[in-house]
Amino acid sequence: MKDISVNWKTGPIYKEVVVIGNGPSGLALSYILSGRWPYYNGKSHPDPMLTLRLQSLSKSQSLLEQDLAFLSQGVEGRGSSAVGSLLDAMLHPGADQGLDLDPLIEWRCHKRIDHVVIGKGPPGETMDSNILTLSLSSWMELPGLRFEDWENEACSGSNGNRRVRVSKVAKYYQDYIHKQRYHFLFSTSMYL
Secondary structure, three states: OOOHHHHOOOOOOOOOEEEEOOOHHHHHHHHHHOOEEEEEOOOOOOOHHHHHHHHOOOOOOOHHHOOHHHHOOOOOOOOOOHHHHHHHHHHOOOHHHOOOOOOOEEEEEOOOOOEEEEOOOOOOOOOOOOOEOOOOHHHHOEOOEOHHHHHHHHOOOOOOOOOOEHHHHHHHHHHHHHHOOOHHHEEOOOOO
């Protein structure tokens, strides 16, 4: 176990929040802590009941300030987290039915919360690079950077929404923190 202060050149530092783990959840949380909050954009979802619940929301409040238990009622998903399934349903509406619809979330600027994200290695590095993802590439996306857009720029073209090598997802995660301009918030080689 390493003392967290030994990796900082200036000695101990103090942050309001420490995010432990720099996988996809840690990256997404850092995006929110960096001052980008999700809002419902008013579009309809293929599930009419979810659309009704979403339309009851206050447009001036972020989804973070809403009753997520109420919103996630009846939302089906692959994972065990109801809120995670709601987020998936809003970011990729109808994806389980093969639909490619625009997200129901827009990201708005808010006050940044001082934080650091710590992990054992660079984001995505612990994944086996020789295997294909189980999910389509769009399901690997992080807020604020579509995988297809990144792939067009970084890989000279996209092969569409299909399964990709895990090494490509790891590269996407590493490029993501630089494109969002918060690579300085990440510290690797940390063990707690």
